[in-house]
Amino acid sequence: MASLQASSFLFSSSCSCSCSPRINAAVAVPKLSRFRLPVPRTPLRFVEELNLRDGLTSTVPLLENTRPDQCEPIESKTTAAAAKLYAILEAVSDRVEMHKNIGEQRDNWNKLLLNSINMITLTAATMAGVASAGTVGAPLLALKISSTLLFSAATGMLLIMNKIQPSQLAEEQRNATRLFKQLYSQIRTTLALRDPTALDVKDAMEKTLALDKAYPLPLLGKMIEKFPENFEPAVWWPKTQGSPRKQHKTQGKNGCSGDLEEEMREVIEVIKRKDSEDYMRLGNLALKVNKILAISGPLLTGIAAAGSAFVGHGSWAAIVAVTAGALASTVNTFEHGGQIGMVVEMYRNCAGFFTLMEESIETSIQQRDFEKSEDGEMLEMNVALKLGRSLSQLRDLARKSSSSHADGSTIDEFASKLF
Numbered sequence: 001m002a003s004l005q006a007s008s009f010l011f012s013s014s015c016s017c018s019c020s021p022r023i024n025a026a027v028a029v030p031k032l033s034r035f036r037l038p039v040p041r042t043p044l045r046f047v048e049e050l051n052l053r054d055g056l057t058s059t060v061p062l063l064e065n066t067r068p069d070q071c072e073p074i075e076s077k078t079t080a081a082a083a084k085l086y087a088i089l090e091a092v093s094d095r096v097e098m099h100k101n102i103g104e105q106r107d108n109w110n111k112l113l114l115n116s117i118n119m120i121t122l123t124a125a126t127m128a129g130v131a132s133a134g135t136v137g138a139p140l141l142a143l144k145i146s147s148t149l150l151f152s153a154a155t156g157m158l159l160i161m162n163k164i165q166p167s168q169l170a171e172e173q174r175n176a177t178r179l180f181k182q183l184y185s186q187i188r189t190t191l192a193l194r195d196p197t198a199l200d201v202k203d204a205m206e207k208t209l210a211l212d213k214a215y216p217l218p219l220l221g222k223m224i225e226k227f228p229e230n231f232e233p234a235v236w237w238p239k240t241q242g243s244p245r246k247q248h249k250t251q252g253k254n255g256c257s258g259d260l261e262e263e264m265r266e267v268i269e270v271i272k273r274k275d276s277e278d279y280m281r282l283g284n285l286a287l288k289v290n291k292i293l294a295i296s297g298p299l300l301t302g303i304a305a306a307g308s309a310f311v312g313h314g315s316w317a318a319i320v321a322v323t324a325g326a327l328a329s330t331v332n333t334f335e336h337g338g339q340i341g342m343v344v345e346m347y348r349n350c351a352g353f354f355t356l357m358e359e360s361i362e363t364s365i366q367q368r369d370f371e372k373s374e375d376g377e378m379l380e381m382n383v384a385l386k387l388g389r390s391l392s393q394l395r396d397l398a399r400k401s402s403s404s405h406a407d408g409s410t411i412d413e414f415a416s417k418l419f
């Protein structure tokens with residue numbers, strides 16, 4: 001009876017559930033994103049975590065009641081000399097950017113002035129030619145005046161351009177940029193290899209000021225003379241003041257062997273007799289050519305201006321004006337388009353490079369105290385790298401120079417293989 005009642009109850013409940021509609025409702029609750037608030041860590045807690053992370057539980061003794069303000073400050077290891085050298089390094093870096101920007105500007109001067117003066121000259125020559133082709137009255141007068149004014153303007157602009165030599169100015173700034181970058185690398189190397197001294201600071205300061213003097217930025221008053229009487233090599237390094245040079249035939253206090261010293265002296269002789277002499281000769285030649293072109297250009301435009309003023313009074317005036325204008329444009333293109341001033345500065349810089357090599361080798365041999373024999377090998381390697389040679393090629397060059405002295409002949413090889 002009980003089982004029957006239970007079965008009937010289940011049947012009735014299932015029927016009621018199946019017969020009545022079933023409603024499912026769900027409410028979506030947005031989940032809150034988890035975020036963590038940064039909890040500031042005290043310096044002592046941070047040091048403790050580092051010690052536990054690295055397994056160094058007893059490296060830094062910590063006191064529970066120690067306050068952060070009671071910790072001893074960490075002393076900086078930067079010396080006064082290093083701080084001064086870093087200040088010089090920043091100044092040198094700034095000079096690199098200045099000379100680079102000004103070099104690009106002056107190179108633009110050369111291009112813009114060259115194109116402008118040539119266009120003015122050719123336009124004036126064309127006007128003079130048109131004016132002579134049977135033009136009379138007011139058109140003739142207008143063409144004559146315009147041609148004369150344009151030739152006069154070209155003459156004035158050429159005088160200024162030939163005076164400052166923009167291509168040479170740009171080459172000066174390129175050389176200054178390269179040399180300041182070289183000084184920057186030298187200072188960085190000194191700071192990386194050892195602790196700098198007061199002597200290092202003085203040396204870097206003198207080199208910076210010597211470069212400023214050798215390659216000035218302003219034009220008025222301090223510009224390098226573009227047409228000196230005699231060609232002179234560039235000097236961008238401070239002059240060393242030392243005792244008179246003495247020759248050492250055997251190993252002396254500098255630790256440099258006699259064979260290495262003789263080798264370096266033979267290399268110096270080759271540089272003097274071949275490389276320096278050749279670049280001085282080429283520099284003088286380029287300077288003379290530049291002087292002739294710098295005078296010829298304004299002279300031709302001046303003649304053309306005078307000839308254009310007399311157009312209409314005879315055929316000779318138009319011939320002079322047109323011919324002189326064409327020649328002036330050709331001379332100007334050859335001088336500034338060919339960048340003769342840049343060539344002069346390049347030879348001046350190369351001659352200065354070999355002069356610096358001679359002085360540095362002599363100073364290294366005679367005035368420096370080498371504490372180790374490796375310093376002599378370092379000197380030989382530096383000389384070989386600057387000349388673009390290997391060590392064996394440098395020694396062969398010294399042997400050829402020595403044998404040429406014995407035979408009374410001249411060596412037919414230059415010391416440098418780079419330029």
